[in-house]
Amino acid sequence: MVRSELVRKIADANPHLAPKAAEAVVAAIFTEIEGALARGDRVELRGFGVFVTRPRCAHTGRNPKSGTPLKIPARQVPWFRASNLLLDKINA
Known part of the structure; x- marks a missing residue:
């Protein structure tokens, strides 16, 4: 949808x-x-799930085209955890 x-x-x-x-x-x-x-707040929708941010550490990646190493900085990434009610509806 x-x-x-x-x-x-x-x-x-x-x-x-x-x-x-x-x-x-x-x-x-x-x-x-x-x-x-x-x-940085948590968003909880009862019966649906929770949205939060989680830290992702800085690391070294590689350019897929040239293979040269790149420094990827630390950042926050969104994360979702479904509620048990939602999981039950999906898996019913």
Whole structure:
């Protein structure tokens, strides 16, 4: 499912909500999740899962074309852990 399909499904499930308003809702949710992760906060959606950031250490990589070594700096990466309810629905 892509973002536009999600917006359409939300608009279809809520007839009182215009498609533009559904797009605004989806954009607001994603913006808040992005902002929380950028601040280093944990985002927990009960029954769905948890979004957090995890550190990735600096390391040496290689350019696949030339084989020359590259220093890859440390950074934070997003990580998602599905809730048990979501896992049960997926594996039912």
